[in-house]
Amino acid sequence: MERRNKSVGKAVAAMLLILALIPIVVMLLSAYHSTKNLLLQRSANTRESAVKTVLDTRDCMDVSVRKALTTLSAENLFKKQFVLHDIKKKITTAEKENDALYNTIFATSDGKYAATYKTSSAFDPTTQSWYKGAIKNMGHVYWSKMYYDSTSKSNVISISKAVRNSKGQVGVLSFVVLYDDAQEVLNHLNVGRTGNAMLVSNNGVVIAAKDKKMIGKSIAKTMAFKKIKKTSKKSGNITVAGTSPIEKVYYDQGGKESGTVVLAQFKSDELTPELHSLVKSSIVILVIMLIFSLLMTFAFVRVIKRIVNMLSFFFAEAGKGKFEKINPERLKAKNFFERKVNHFVHPHKHGIEPQRLAFEYNSMIDSVGNLIQGVQKEGKKVATMSKSLFELSQQTSSATEEVAKTITGIAEVTGSQADETQKGVTQMRELTDTIQVMHGNVKEMSNKSQESSSMNQENIALTGEVNSNWHAELAKMGELMSGAEKMNDNIQNVNKIIGVINEISHQTNLLALNASIEAASAGEAGKGFAVVAAEIRKLSDETKESTKEIKDIIKTIQKQSAQMVAQTSTSLAGGEKQAKLIKNAIESSQTVYSKGLDILDGIRHIEKASLSIEGIQNTVLGDLENISASTEENSAGAEEVSANSEEVLATMETFTANVAELAKISERLEQNLTKDFKIIE
Template sequence: MFTSLRGKLVMSFLLLIFLIIASVGVITYSQAKQKIDHDVVQNAEVAMEDLEETIHIYLDNYSKVLNSFGSTSLVDNFIIERSAENEATMLQGFDQILGNFPDMQFIYLATQDKKFYSSPDSELPSDFDPTTRTWYIKAMQSPGEVIYTDVYEDTSTGEPVITLAKAVKGDGIVQGVLATDINVSALEELVAKKQLGNGGYSILLDNNGVALVHPTLTGENLLDMDLPFIDNIYKEEAQGVQRYTFEGDKRVLAFSTIDETGWKIGGVFLEKNMLQLANSILKTILIVGLLALVLATISTILLARYITQPILRLNAEVTKVADGDLTGDIEVKSKDEIGVLAASFHTMLVNMREMIGTVADSSQKVKASVEDMSAVTEEVSATSEEMNRAIEELSKGAVQQATDLEGTSARTQNLADNIEDVLSKQDDLEALSGQIISANETGVRKLEVLQNHTNESTEIVTRLNGLMSQFTEKIKSIEEITLTINEISNQTNLLALNASIEAARAGEHGRGFAVVATEVRKLAEQTADSTQHIKETISSIQEESKVILEEMERTNNISSEQSLAVTETGESFGEIATNIRSIIGFIENIMTNMNAMNESKEEVLASVQSISAIAEQSAAGTEEIAASTDEQVKAISSIAYSAEELLAMSENLSELIKKFKL
C-alpha cells in the first residue's frame, strides 16, 4: 500500500498532520507549563509579600506599644523616683496593656541596679540578674530602638515566644530596659493557614534556621541538616526562588525575609502538583489531536483518491506509450496540475507521432546519405592510397635525387682535383715548350742527325696524339659538367628568386633571409657567367684541339715521309716550329683558363653542396608529406568505419521506429 502514490500521499499528509499536532501539543504544553510555573511562583511571591507585610504589621504594633509605653510618664516617673506608688502605677499600666493585647504574656522593666519589675508577677531566683539577659544587653547596645530576640520556648507554657525590648531613659540618661514577651503561636498559625493553592504550603524560619512553621520539621534547625537550598536562602538576597529536590520530589521555594527579625518566610510547591493543570491541558490536546488525526485520515484518503484517479488513468495511457502504442489519448477536465499534466501528455503524444514520423523519414534519408557517403569514402580512400603511393615514389625520387647530388658533388670534387693536377703540370709543359723551342732553333744546325731526331719526334708526336685524344675527352667531360653547373646555377637562381619573394611576403622577419637570397642569386649569376665563359673557352679549345689534331696528323704524315724526303725536312721542320709556337700559345691560354676554372671551382663546389642540402631538405619534406598522407588515409578509413556504424545505427533506428504504432 505504501508503495503506491495514494499510500504515499496518505502517509505524507498523516505524518505532516501528526507532526503539526505533536508540535502544537508540545509547544502548548511547554508554554502552559512555563506559564503555570511562572504564575504559581508569582502568586507564591505575592503571598509571601502579604505574609511578610502581615508579620511586619503584627510585630510593628507591639513595637509601637512598647515605644509608646516606654515614653509615658508612668515609666518616666518610676525611673526618676522609685517609690511604691510610682511602682504600683507603672504595674497597673502593665496590666492594662496586657489586657488589651492578649498575645503579650509578660511586660517588664529591668534597671541598671539589677532590679526587675514585671506583670504578671513571677517568682524568680534570688540571684536573678536581668542585666545579663540577651534582651537587656541588645537593648542597651541599641538605645532608642526596639530590638527583637530569637524565638524561644517559654518555660512555663511551653509555647514559642519572642521578646521585644527597648532602653528607657530618665533625665536623659538610659536607666533600664522595658521589654515584653510575645506569644507567636497565633502568628505561626496565621502563616501555617495561609492558602497558597496547587498543594503548596508555607514555612517560617527564624534567623538561625530553626523551623517555626513547617509541616514536618517544626522546631528543627534546618541549617544543621546540610540542605543546600536552605543554605542558599540565607546566603542570597532578601527574597527569591529556589528549585530543588527533597524527599524524592522536585520542589519550588519562593521566599522572603522579615526585616525586623531576619526570619525567612517561604512558600513550597511540588512540581507535580504545579503541573496538574498542564497535564490536564496535555490530555485535552491528545484527545483533540487524536480526533483531528482520525478526521485528517478520512479526509486524506478521500483527497488521495481524488488526486490519484486521473493519475491512474494517465498511467494506463503512459503504459501504452511505453509499449509503443501512440494511438491512445486521455481527457481530464480538471484545471489543476493534473489537468495540465494530462494536457501536456496529449500534446506530447501528438508531438511524438509527428516526431517519430519525421524521424522515420529522416532515418531513411540518413541511411541513403550514409550509403552514398560510404561509397564516396571508399573512392576517396582508394584515391588517397594511390596518392600515398605516388608520394612514396616522389619521396624515393627525392631521396635518389639527394643521393645523385651527393654523387655529383663528389664528381665535382674529382673535377676540381683533376684541374689541380692539370695546373700542377703547368711547369712541365712550360719546360717542354722551352725544350721544343730549343730543339727547333738547333734543328737547322743538326740536320745531319735529323733521322735520329725524326724517330724521336715520331714517338713524341705519337704520345702527344694520345694525350690530345685524352685531353679532348676531358674537355668533353668538362663541357658536360659545365652544362650541369649551368643548370644548377639556373635552378639556384630560380630558388633564390623564390626565396626573395617569400622573404618579401614575410616582411621585416624575412629581411635577413632576403639578403642571403640576393647573395645566392648573385653567386648563381656569377656562376652562370663563369660557366658560360668556361663553355666558350672549352669550345675554343675544342676548335683548337681539332686544329691540333689535324696538325698532329699532318706532322705524323710528315714524320712518315721524312725518311723518304729529307730535303723537305727543313721546310716541314719550319712549319713544325711555327705550329709548336701556336701550340705553346694554346697551352698557355688553356692554362690561363684552367687557372680561372680553379678559382671558380670553390664557388661551384659550395653551390653543389648547397643544392645537395636543399635536395636533402626536400626529401625530408617529401617524407613528412608521405607520413601526413598516411594519416589522411587512416582518417578516411576511420570515416569509412564511422559511416558503417552510422548505417548500422540508422538501420537499428528504423527497426525501433517500426515498433511504434502511429
C-alpha cells in the first residue's frame, strides 16, 4: 500500500487560526471590560444623580421649614408677654396657610404649651428632645434626631427654636417636619433596575425611600452607615468588604444641621442582564469570526499545498533526469481556484516568494541544461578527436613498421658491404650502386620520420586540448554536485523548522487540554469555551499529522536529490578515469615523439655516413681497411636503430590500444548523457 505524503497544511491552518483568534478574543475581552466599566460608571452616575435629586428636594424643604419657623418666631406675639391662647390661634392659622407646618407647638419653661394637635394629660414638653435642644442652642434653629411621636404614631424629626420676650420669658416654638415631597420624588425616581435611594436620619432611621418597605426601619447597625458616621467627608462612596463594585454606597450629608443624610445603593445583580447580553453577543461574534477564520485558513492552506505540490512535482522530475522548466502555459488547472493558484507560481524575478522560487528553479534548469549540453558537445568532440587520434596512431604505427623494415634492410646491406670490402676494388662499382640505393632509402626514411614526428606533434596537441576540455567539464560536474549537496543542507534546515512546528503543536495541545479542564470546572458557563478548546485540540492533532506528511515529502525530495548526486558522482568518477587515460595517451605520444626524434637523428647520421662514402669512394682502394672499420660501425649502428624501431613499434601498438579505449569511453559518455538527462523547454 502506497504511503501518503505528510503535510504541514493542518499545522499552518492551526497556527493561522490561533493567530486570528487571539486578537479577536483580546478584543472581545477588552470590549467586555470596557463595557462593564462603562456600566459601573453609569451606575455610579445614576446613584449620584438620585442622591443629588433627593438632596435638592430635602434642601428645598429645609429652607422652607426654616423660613417658616423663623418668620413665625419673629411675630410680636413672641416678643411680649406670652399669651398661649393667642399663640394657639396664630400657629393654627399659620399651619393652615403653610403646608410646611405640621403639629406645631409652643411651650414655655414652666411646662405650659399651646399645640395644634391633641396631647395626653401627662405630656410634658420640657422633657422632649426638641425642647431641650432648642434651649441648649438658644437663638438658633435646632433639628432634632428622629424620634417616635406618640401622637402621629410614627418616627418624625422636629425643627425648633427658642425665643425670649421682653419680659425675659423663654419659650420654644417647634413643629414636625414631614418629608412627603422627598418621598414623592423618590416614588418617581428611576434608580436603575435594583437600586434604592433613601433619606436617613442621623440615628439611622429611614425617613423616605424608593423601597417603601425600608421606611421607618433602622440601618444604624449596617457597616455602610457606620462608615458614613465615621467619615469626615461630606459626600463620597463607601465600599463594604465582601461586596462587588456595583454595591458601593454613595452618600451626601448636605448641611449636617438638617440631621439627615441621603444615600443610594444597587444590588449585586444590577448589571447581570446587561453583562449576560454582552457575553452572548461576544460569543456570537466569536463564532462568526471563527467561521470566517476557518474559511480563510482553509483557502490559504489549499493555496500553499497546491503551490508545494506543483514545485515538488518539478523537483521530482528533475531527480529523474527530466529537467522541465516551469511554464505557465503548461500548468494544468481543473477549475477557477487552481487557475488563480497557478498564477502564484508563474516565474517572476521580482514577484512574490513562490514566483521568485519558480524563477530561480528555471534559472537552475537553464544552468544545468547548459552544463549537460556542454558536456554532451564536448563528449562528441572527444569522441571525434579520439577517432582521429586512433587513425593517426594507426598511420604512425604503419610508418614505424616501414621504418623498421628499412632499417633492417640497411643492416643487411651494411653486412654485405663488410663482406664485399674483402673482395677488393673489383666490387667498388657494386658498392657505389649500393651506396646510392642506400642514400635514396635514407632520404625516404628521413622524410617518413619527419612525417611521423609531425603527426606525433599533432596527436600530442589534440590530446592536450582534449585533456583541458575534459578537466573543465569535470569542474562543472563538481559544481553541479556541490549545488545538489547545498540543496540537501537546505532541506535539513526545513526539517528543523518542522521540528519547531511539532513543538508548537504539542504546546497548543497542552494549552487546549488545560482550557478544557478550566471550562469543565466552570460548569454551564464554560461549555461554549470547552467546545472551542476541543476544536483547538483537534486542530493541534491535525497539525501534527500535517507535519508528518510534509516530513515525508521532504524525505522524498532528499532521496531524489541523493540519487541525482549519486549519478553526478558516478559521472565524475568516470570522467576522472577518462582523464587518467588521456594523460597516459599524452605520455605515450610524447614517448613516441621522442623516439621518432632519435630515429630521425640516426637517419641523419646514416645520411651523413653515406655522403662520406660517396666522397671517399675514389680512395676506397687506399683506405679499404678504414672502409671495413666504418662498415662494421655502420652495421652496429643499423642493428641498434633496428632495435629502437622495434621498441617504437611496440609503443605505438600500446598507444593505439589506449586511443581505441578512449574512443569507446567517449562514446559511452555521450550515450549516457543523451539517455539519462533530458532538457524539456
